[in-house]
Amino acid sequence: MNLYILWFQGFENAPDIVKWCVHSWKRYNPTWNIVLLDSNNLHEYVDLSKITYDKDIQLCHLADIVRMVLLRDHGGLWVDATAFCHKPLDVWLPAYITSGFFAFEKPYPYLMLSNWFLYAEKGHPLVTQWCQETLYYYQVNGKANTYFAHHLFEHLYHTDVAFQREWDKVPKLSGSIPHTIMIPDFFKTTGRKDIDSKRVPVYKLSYKCEFPPYDPRMNVYYLYSTL
Template sequence: MNLKKRLNYVTTLLSPSFINFYLKNKQTPVADALTYVKLKKEATAFLDQYQVQTTSGEKNNVIWICWFQGIEDAPPLVRHNIETIKRLYPKQQVQIITLANLSDFITFPTILQDKIDAGLIPYAHLSDLVRVALLTKHGGTWIDSTVYFTGTNFPGYVFDAPLFFYSNTQQQNRAIAASSWFIHSDTNHPILVLTRDLLYNYWQTHDTLDNYFMFHVFLTIACDHLTAEYAKLPRLGNVEPHLMGKVLFEQFDEQHYQEITALSSMHKLTNKFSKENQEKADTFYQYILNH
């Protein structure tokens, strides 16, 4: 490659249009780090004048699970996960959030609701907005519909702390501090309130999603801004809860299953898989559906 072509190549890589394309289409530590820098820079003025929420929170034992189309149309794994949670936590209210009942629990700012109605916000990010709005207003526990429980053996702080989420322990990605598929919170926790407000502030001036993990990046920005609050949070790594998902369509092995469930009683799975995988016999997936 001659010098002119190299310069053109570098110029393209550094152009705002290419960077924006990269951020929107790549989920990598580099893309997340670039998104963190970009979003934090855009939010500088907002953060400088932000008044930290000091309202004391209240506890709520409701479990929030979202399936926008209604549980009747949910995949078998989602329905099974929900029934398992209800069986394991009979004393807690399990509230299914759908598009039909969403307005019974939360109200978004008008400009954000208009963009939701216009279809500018994909369902995956809408669920991020829903979880942070529900937890700041009502408190309780958000559990993604793809989370499978094999027991209730958790440290007490998982359900007792003012705020708990699984921490990202992968050193190569520091732009994302935590997972969002399980969050337990009192009402009005400052970190979640700031995360919510950063998201609302973003959508005032944007019509597209910068990064699939934008919620996680804003959550990290909130943790970095409220260092004293973040330091109080209990930490539990998010690696073990992902182990079951990595073998979901492998041949079932009882010993391996016991090893995984001994490490974690909570398992982040997925409902994005091929029909071919779904129909494979004697897999971990098939075992889960039948137990």
């Protein structure tokens, strides 16, 4: 099974936190084929020349397009480059992918699901329709706003009975769980017990902050040390 991680600029140029995250997926998931994508090899999986969008699009929004097309055409698991694996996928994920699709639900009260961790079988109706509507939107509008992909999913859920039925079949796991040491909790020293418990299978981290000098007591650095 393929696991896709994308860093357009190349992983050799990525922040240290991204490199640690990639290492975590390799460390815990030897049975998965980890595909590291960048601007040089992305064409092997997604032909962006056939997709209409503004050429000055933000990379995070371009990544929204890429993940949709990847999962529609190839199937597998997409994880953002700042997702840190803390438990082998083979231990916990099978129970949640029985419908052929999985996303963490309700990371915040105003979002139906997260899209930084997405599993789909090739051609699954949820990802196929979500992808189709995403590509159509960019074809018409060129750009999108923050959380556009999430709001589009919710719109489809409320306007398409078949789409709603497919999402309702997906086993649910709260999207708030992977955010337990998000900014500003990165650099606190109170999360060690939670990390040791392995309660959280995957953490959603971020590179968008200033990192202080290494201190093994800090949550994010302690998390690194568990690898």
